[in-house]
Amino acid sequence: xxxITLEKRMSPIPxxxxxxxxxxxxxxxxxxxxxxxxxxxxPLEIYFTLFQSAFGSSYGFSETVVKAIPLAxxxxxxxxxxxxxxxxxxxxxxxxxxxMAATWVALTYPEGSRWVVLxxxxxxxxxxxxxxxxxxxxxxxxxxxxxxxxxxMLNYIAIFxxxxxxxxxxxxxxxxxxxxxxPFELGATLPSFGTSRVHYGLILALIAALLVYxxxxxxxxxxxxxVVGESQRAAKYAGMSIVxxxxxxMLISGALAGIAGMTEVAGITQRLQQGLSPGYGYSAIIIAxxxxxxxxxxxxxxxxxxxxxxxxxxxxxxxxxxASVYMLQGLILFFILGGEIFNSYRLKWIGGRS
Amino acid sequence: MMKMKxxxxxxxxxxxxxxVVAGCGGGQTPASTDKKEDAPKxxxxxxxxxxxIYVGPVGDAGWTYAHDQGRQYLEKELPNIETSFVxxxxxxxxxxxxxxxxxxxxxxxxxxxxxxxxxxxxxxxxKKYPDVIFLHCSGYKTDKNVGTYxxxxxxxxxxxxMAAGKQTKSNTIGFVAAxxxxxxxxxxxxxxxxxxxxxxxxxxxVVWTNTWYDPAKEKDAAKSLLDxxxxxxxxxxxxxxxMQAAExxxxxxxxxxxxxxxxxxxxxxTGPVWNWGPYYVNTVKAVIDGTWKSEQYFGSMAxxxxxxxxxxxxxxxxxxxxxxxxxxAILDGKFEVFAGPIKDxxxxxxxxxGKTMTDExxxxxxxxxxxxxxxxxxx
Numbered sequence: 232x233x234x235i236t237l238e239k240r241m242s243p244i245p246x247x248x249x250x251x252x253x254x255x256x257x258x259x260x261x262x263x264x265x266x267x268x269x270x271x272x273x274p275l276e277i278y279f280t281l282f283q284s285a286f287g288s289s290y291g292f293s294e295t296v297v298k299a300i301p302l303a304x305x306x307x308x309x310x311x312x313x314x315x316x317x318x319x320x321x322x323x324x325x326x327x328x329x330x331m332a333a334t335w336v337a338l339t340y341p342e343g344s345r346w347v348v349l350x351x352x353x354x355x356x357x358x359x360x361x362x363x364x365x366x367x368x369x370x371x372x373x374x375x376x377x378x379x380x381x382x383x384m385l386n387y388i389a390i391f392x393x394x395x396x397x398x399x400x401x402x403x404x405x406x407x408x409x410x411x412x413x414p415f416e417l418g419a420t421l422p423s424f425g426t427s428r429v430h431y432g433l434i435l436a437l438i439a440a441l442l443v444y445x446x447x448x449x450x451x452x453x454x455x456x457x458v459v460g461e462s463q464r465a466a467k468y469a470g471m472s473i474v475x476x477x478x479x480x481m482l483i484s485g486a487l488a489g490i491a492g493m494t495e496v497a498g499i500t501q502r503l504q505q506g507l508s509p510g511y512g513y514s515a516i517i518i519a520x521x522x523x524x525x526x527x528x529x530x531x532x533x534x535x536x537x538x539x540x541x542x543x544x545x546x547x548x549x550x551x552x553x554a555s556v557y558m559l560q561g562l563i564l565f566f567i568l569g570g571e572i573f574n575s576y577r578l579k580w581i582g583g584r585s
Numbered sequence: 586m587m588k589m590k591x592x593x594x595x596x597x598x599x600x601x602x603x604x605v606v607a608g609c610g611g612g613q614t615p616a617s618t619d620k621k622e623d624a625p626k627x628x629x630x631x632x633x634x635x636x637x638i639y640v641g642p643v644g645d646a647g648w649t650y651a652h653d654q655g656r657q658y659l660e661k662e663l664p665n666i667e668t669s670f671v672x673x674x675x676x677x678x679x680x681x682x683x684x685x686x687x688x689x690x691x692x693x694x695x696x697x698x699x700x701x702x703x704x705x706x707x708x709x710x711x712k713k714y715p716d717v718i719f720l721h722c723s724g725y726k727t728d729k730n731v732g733t734y735x736x737x738x739x740x741x742x743x744x745x746x747m748a749a750g751k752q753t754k755s756n757t758i759g760f761v762a763a764x765x766x767x768x769x770x771x772x773x774x775x776x777x778x779x780x781x782x783x784x785x786x787x788x789x790x791v792v793w794t795n796t797w798y799d800p801a802k803e804k805d806a807a808k809s810l811l812d813x814x815x816x817x818x819x820x821x822x823x824x825x826x827x828m829q830a831a832e833x834x835x836x837x838x839x840x841x842x843x844x845x846x847x848x849x850x851x852x853x854x855t856g857p858v859w860n861w862g863p864y865y866v867n868t869v870k871a872v873i874d875g876t877w878k879s880e881q882y883f884g885s886m887a888x889x890x891x892x893x894x895x896x897x898x899x900x901x902x903x904x905x906x907x908x909x910x911x912x913x914a915i916l917d918g919k920f921e922v923f924a925g926p927i928k929d930x931x932x933x934x935x936x937x938x939g940k941t942m943t944d945e946x947x948x949x950x951x952x953x954x955x956x957x958x959x960x961x962x963x964x
Contacts, residue, residue, distance in 0.1 A: 290690065294683045398765075398795070398962050407725065408766045408951055408961070409701065410795070428682070499679045505795075506677045544671055544684050548691060553642055553673035 237572070238579040252521070255570030259563040266562070270555065277549055277559075284545035285538030293427035297499065298537030300429075301326070301491040301508070303436040303530050305515030307443050308364075308487030310524040314447075315460045315480050321367065321382030322488040323512025324389035325360040329489025330496045331393050332359030334412055334503040337419035337496075338401065348418040352493050353435075360489015361482045363389060368481030372474040378481075386512065397503055412503040421498035432494025436530070439487055443526040456480065488512060509540075521567060539563065635659065635869055636693040637670040638684055640700035641798040641823050647842040648797065648823040648859075652699045652722075654843075655861025662866045665873075669693070676702025678709070685710040689717050695872050697865070698722065700797070701766065707731060718872055723768055725948065727879050734864060734882040735768075736891040739775030739947070740915050741857030743922045744893045744908050745839045746779020748854045749817045751904045752837050753780075756787040759810025761820040761827045763797050765961045769821045771950040773957060775922045776819055776839075781956045783907070790815055791959030800826040811836055817854070828853055837899070844894040855908075856894045864890050883944060887916050923947055928955040 264274035284291045305322040312319035332355035340348055367385060370376035394410070403413040423430040447453040459466040459476050466473060491511065496503055518536055522528035543556045551559075637656050641649040653670065660668045669691075674684050681703050688696055689710065697720045698707045704724040711719045711731045719731045727733055749758050758780060762769050777789045790813060792806045803822045807830035810818060819839040820827040825848035831838035832849035840846075840856030864884060871877040884890035893912060896905055914920035923946075925936035930953050936942055942950075951961060 284687070290686065297679070297683075394795070407949070408764075408770075410764065414705075495679070500677060504677060506675050509675060509677075509680070541683060544674065544680070545687055547671045548669055548687075553671075 234581055236579050236581055237576045240575055240577050251570045251573055252567060255567045256563065258570075259566030262566065263559045263562050266555075266558070267551075270551075272549065272551060277546060277551065280545055280549055281539075281542040283542075285542030290427070291541070293424075293429045294541045295534060295538040296429045296433060297427075298541045299530075299533040300432045300436050300498075301495050301511045302514055302518055302536055303533035304432070304439055304491035304494065305488045305512050306518040306522065306529045306533055307436075307439050307526060308360075308484040308491075309515050310519040310522070310526070310529060311443065311456070311480055311487075312364075312484040313519055314456050314524055315476060317368075317371070317477060317480060317484075318379040319364065319382050319481065319484050320379055320516065321364065321385050321485070321512070322491075322515045323508060323510065324382070324386035325363045325485040325488035326492040326495075326508050326512045327386075327389040327393050328363040328485075329356035329360035329492030330503060330507055331389075331396065331492070332356045332489065333419075333493035333496050334401070334415075337415045338412060341416045341419070343418050345418045345420075345422075349421065349497065352419060352497060353490065356489040356493030357486040358489070360492060361486035363489070364481040364483075364485020365478060368478050371481075372477040393503065393507075394505065397505065401503065403502075410505055415497065415501045419497060420501050421494060423498065428499065430494065430498030432491075432498050435490060435494060436533075439490070440526040440530050447526070452479075488515070514540075517564060517568065520571070632665050632667040633695065633869070633873060634691070634693040635666050635668045635695045635697070636688040636691070637668070637697045637699060638674045638681070638688070638703065639670055639672040640674065640676060640702070642672045643670070645798060645800075645824050646845070646848065647825060649699070651842045651859040652697075652861055655859075655865045656697075658862030659865040659869060662862070663869060663873075666869060674703075676700060678706045681706035682710055685719075686713075689714050694718065695720070695869060701768070718877060720868060725881075727881060729879055732868075732877075732879045732882065734868070734884070736859065736884045736888075737886070738768075738857055738859075738891055739771055739922045740886045741891050741893045742772050742775040743779035743782075744912055744915075745819065745855050745857050746776040746781075747783050747908050747911060748896070748900060748904055749776070749819060749837070749839050750780035750782070750784035750787050751907070752854055752900070753784065753787055753817045755814050755816045756784065757814045758787060758789045758817045758819060759807065759813070759815030760789050760791045760959075761803055761806045761810065761818065761822055762791050762793050762959075763821050763823075764795060765793060767948055767950050770953070770961060771923075771947050772821050773959075774950065774954045777954050777956045778922060778927070788956055788958045789819075791953075791957060793959075793962070794822065798823040800824045803827050804830045807831060807838075808834075818852075825849065840894060846895070846897055850897070851899070853894075853897050854900050855896050858892050858894045860890055860892055863888075886912070887918070929953065930955060930957060 267274040267277050285295050286292055305326060309319050309322050333352040336352045336355045363385060367378050367381035371378040397410045397412055401412045403411050421430040421432060455471050455476060459473060463473055495507060500507060514536060518529060518532045522532045539560055543560055546556045547553060639649040643649055643653040656668050656670060671684050674681055685706060695718045699722045701723045704721055704726055707719050707721045708726055708728055708731060711728055715730055721731060721733050723735045724733045760773055762773060773791060780787050780789060790810055792810055794802050794806050796802055803824055803826035807818045807827035811834045817837045818827050818831040820841055825845045828838045828840055828845050828849035832852040837854055838849060838852040840853050843858055845856060846853045921941045923942035925940045926934055926938045927936040929935045
């Protein structure tokens with residue numbers, strides 16, 4: 232005796248793209264508020280602090296941008312794959328492989344000038360990330376091997392491979408055996424704007440968004456992506472090569488995540504180390520999804536998401552334990568993602584059917 | 586359309602309800618809010634703000650818990666200070682630097698960073714804020730406004746090794762070790778020297794977890810050692826996970842950080858423990874008095890920063906007496922843990938008879954003593 236059921240929408244709600252996320256966020260904040268109030272905190276005060284520390288000062292703002300850079304690059308990458316219905320869950324691994332390749336360049340040419348080393352790091356990272364994306368694309372393109380599983384599994388391989396390097400051959404000889412590589416020389420570090428930590432990776436992220444936009448909007452290949460994404464059969468009839476599209480998309484998708492890895496090691500940590508990514512590659516999936524794969528929306532959502540991450544630690548000074556902060560962050564995501572379902576479905580009330 | 590309206594009505598009702606609840610919750614806290622906003626005003630002889638950043642949650646029952654006990658002790662002992670902490674801060678500069686900068690911006694004048702991995706972040710932030718004093722636990726880099734602090738944990742570790750060496754029947758003792766860095770290596774070595782001082786045939790088997798804080802992984806590592814024949818589990822980790830593994834298997838264990846008997850009452854023999862409180866009080870006092878100078882503090886059992894936890898019920902009177910005598914010798918300065926002769930795993934003499942390792946040598950120790958079954962990952 233179900234009273235409520237989900238029914239597929241025939242036509243989207245007008246303005247759904249705006250209305251649903253806003254309502255979702257409001258509900259998330261409400262649910263979080265109840266939880267906070269029950270634990271004896273003033274929700275308004277907590278939300279204000281979260282907002283204030285993420286966006287309210289120039290320092291907080293800059294730190295939010297710092298978080299947004301790798302998120303945006305990874306999300307732009309996965310958004311391309313998602314467009315052709317390739318579920319690339321592997322941005323995390325592609326990120327690590329990019330960081331690794333960039334580190335290899337940095338450690339191999341410590342004396343090099345910035346003008347040579349940084350571009351080399353960039354290319355190496357794009358190639359390594361791209362190849363890590365291409366690897367699962369090959370069985371997918373030729374034998375239809377499920378890429379969700381393979382991309383996910385390759386994440387672990389990439390992370391453990393980096394672990395192996397920093398625990399072994401690449402360990403800093405002056406680092407008291409701690410699992411870190413030697414710090415990069417100046418030539419291998421990305422400059423940052425003023426005294427903030429916002430590095431030039433920001434420009435790369437903006438250029439990447441612009442390129443993705445141009446490709447999708449103005450190129451034949453972008454049009455092909457759309458067709459392949461909507462219907463592979465139609466694409467085939469139109470004489471498009473599905474295999475080629477899959478390989479190329481995954482290559483670019485991985486390359487973007489790889490570049491994110493490069494900007495993080497060269498711009499922030501300035502050495503390769505464990506825990507380089509607190510899950511950027513996974514968050515990117517959510518971001519791409521929420522942004523409906525639109526490159527400009529990805530930039531915006533990455534920024535908001537970055538704020539959620541960077542502001543979280545400030546809440547602890549309000550006496551909120553780390554676990555509650557994670558819960559609050561999870562809650563907000565849960566509601567936003569949950570709200571997505573109302574884009575294509577609507578609730579239907581069924582009166583007293585027995 | 587009617588249905589949508591109903592839905593919105595429901596949502597609106599929820600909104601109102603939640604606001605009411607939120608309002609009630611808010612009503613209870615304004616007092617504390619006011620206090621918080623008044624405190625950071627500088628230069629008015631107000632309370633000195635002291636902050637901590639922790640690598641794990643304060644409820645880890647081990648490393649971070651011990652530091653937080655020290656923080657609470659500090660707040661109780663010194664009246665004119667206010668302390669705060671941020672827990673579970675990752676050891677990567679991406680987060681650590683921001684959290685440290687945030688704490689400075691919130692008006693903290695003394696900041697304790699309690700994990701090795703914060704080292705470079707601390708130095709970087711300290712350069713930007715020369716009037717804030719940073720204390721970094723277990724590191725080796727200092728600056729004008731950055732000091733380091735740690736304890737000679739090898740002293741109580743040796744004593745706990747004696748208790749373990751007396752307890753083992755299989756003569757295999759497992760050691761769950763976090764990271765292959767000198768701090769952990771000399772911990773394993775001093776423990777092994779303690780074991781061998783009472784039981785020359787026993788071996789200490791080492792497994793690395795490559796993490797400080799991961800209760801499940803720590804427990805799994807202990808299980809693998811138990812499966813390999815160990816009947817006593819020692820560890821250098823942040824949580825009591827390995828203790829619980831030993832208890833479940835009916836084996837014994839040696840804790841670390843805090844008195845861990847409550848987590849495995851049938852297993853825990855004893856363990857080396859931290860007592861950070863007095864150090865925190867002395868340091869902050871020195872800052873208040875203006876006598877603080879950057880140093881590398883390396884406290885001993887006699888200083889009270891470290892100790893041996895109370896014995897479990899299963900530890901016999903004879904063993905207690907034996908260990909207590911050694912403890913007294915350490916306190917009196919009559920016994921040195923790293924006094925020769927000490928051999929390495931290959932049997933080569935590393936510290937000749939009549940010599941004692943210097944602090945510098947101990948802090949750089951990257952080799953295992955004879956009796957350790959395991960290896961340090963090398964290049």
